[in-house]
Amino acid sequence: MRDGSKITINDVAKAAGVSKGTVDRVLHDRGEVSAKSREKILKVISELGYRPNFYASILASKKNFHISCIIPEFNNGEFWELTEHGIDQGREYAERFGISISAVMYDQYDLDSFQNACSSVLDSAPSGVVIAPMFRNETLKFVKELSERQIPYVYIDSKLEDDGYLAYYGMPMYQSGYLCADILTDGRNVRKVHIIRIARDKRGLSDPTITRRTGLIDYISEHYPDCVVENTFIDPKNIQARYEVLDQMFEADPDPMKYIVMCNSRVHFVADYLRDRGIRTCRVVGFDVLDRNLAALRDGYVQALIAQHSDKQAASAISAITDYLIMHESPARKDNYTQMDILNKYNCDYYI
Amino acid sequence: MRDGSKITINDVAKAAGVSKGTVDRVLHDRGEVSAKSREKILKVISELGYRPNFYASILASKKNFHISCIIPEFNNGEFWELTEHGIDQGREYAERFGISISAVMYDQYDLDSFQNACSSVLDSAPSGVVIAPMFRNETLKFVKELSERQIPYVYIDSKLEDDGYLAYYGMPMYQSGYLCADILTDGRNVRKVHIIRIARDKRGLSDPTITRRTGLIDYISEHYPDCVVENTFIDPKNIQARYEVLDQMFEADPDPMKYIVMCNSRVHFVADYLRDRGIRTCRVVGFDVLDRNLAALRDGYVQALIAQHSDKQAASAISAITDYLIMHESPARKDNYTQMDILNKYNCDYYI
DNA sequence: CTGAAAGCGCTAACAA
DNA sequence: TTGTTAGCGCTTTCAG
16 A cells, blocks of 8 residues: 555565665666666566655665755845745755755856856755856856756746756746736727836846846737837936936826836835825836735735746745656656736735 | 754664653653653653654554545536646645545535535545535534544635634635626726526525625625626526527627626636627636636637636645644644636636 | 564665 | 665564
């Protein structure tokens, strides 16, 4: 009964006329087995439908697996905090199998910091790696090294064009922009859409939200060919400058009904402005369930949020590697596009 | 390293000056231990921070746990099919711990069938039970019996007012109706809402969607006090009768723009009608991701679907019992209201 | 009431 | 290239 099938490595050994030591050897591909023994054992295994009991396996094994997760560093309430929660969930799972998890953070605006993170991970000789890549070239170099060392790695958030990865968990960025535009406009007579963007001081950084913006713009030009799309850049660090820019935006066009969208997680910047100025005439859509975004949703300064359970992405990434390490099982599918959740004030309180 | 803490039952035994047999006895509360031994052992355990290794425990144990799941029977493509998938997911998890899972189905329109299901489950002396209750009184009787036998049980889909259950996983029904109304109307100038309902031949059956309808109606009267809510009853088994009723509904009011909603999973009945009649002027909202509902969503006969991942509910229920059985851990929270997912044609393809 | 001892199914030395 | 053996940490008889 136990484990569904009661056939053990001993049964296999007996049926194949060898010892369990030999069976174990073919089970783990560690050579030193004659071709005929090997063949026979494999045959018996599939005939009997033998499935190893990995509790016994873990118990007996002296191996110490470790998984490193490389993600951007963050402050409280920021996007990557949720990912860290997911790492904690994944840790809970992995630790049951005696696998330890560590998170290594880097400054997403600083290439050196990313390189340091990568090389320190490499030095620790991990059994597997989870990575949220922000620097294209450096990441490609890094995963190439991982591949050579036969270390499995999983992308989260966004992925690159190599194909050595074990799995990828992330949101379909283009589609999320398309969806966002649909929710923003939703059959209304929209003449102008305002995209609020973060003014990036450093150039040359990869920005995963570009694809999202493309989806957004495509939707508009397909469904509202006469609609104007206007970009407004705000400074994330300077409130005053931010308010000035937004004031200008509102003054430039007398219509108080504005359609506003942000393609990253920081729509709360817009909400704060609207709250302070007492503006309730706009339709605002943003992304991700930060506390400040949720508050804006509840208060009615943001009408909808598109969310992606990025915690689950990290957790899934870790269990994918765990399962691969423990039971040699690759995930059912390699590319896992997580669902896009539409949140409004009536369902956001039930979002975990 | 292994398992986080390397202190074993042997360490505890040594430190307490007893044998591991005795430690095991207090660990599992199976008596036959002197008060002082017990006390000492408990003290040592907390001092050392000993945490049992349940792989070893499962390996050595001869126990055979079994969980029974009681749910309504179904045809392909119906609501409960998704729940069965969830049971399969749960089984995958539970079997890792040597716990077997079985599903027992009953006819949700037949009390006898439900009673039979319950008593056959009782006869099989399960280690735990997952139940989707459709008959109030009978269920209360059943769970009382389970409580007396100390068998843990978990509600899914809906729950009753007893409080002996280990956990509950389901959608907040009232809120889902409220949300549904919001999506249906969404700031539009709505004067009449059509609720399409299934004509139930048998009376006296509990209907979990009543609460949902209440939420829906409450929203309307709060936000659209002048809006009329009209109920139309259709026969699930008779196409012709169905079409006649709907024809009448459309003929009764010349306005082709109708707001239509169904509170159960069978909005595809409405979609089929609209497709056949070539009506594209309505706004239709329904519940649950049946294949036929998804098709209607993609084709534009249904504008939105509210979904609830009922597979995850069943899977969570099973892992809750599993964790309880294996590591004596109760779930983090008892009542788990699952999130309400809003699906439209742009995000439904990413809904697993 | 308690200790000793025989496994659970598998891994990994170590011999052969 | 193989078989043998000593555990992994825990449960469960079975004597005492």
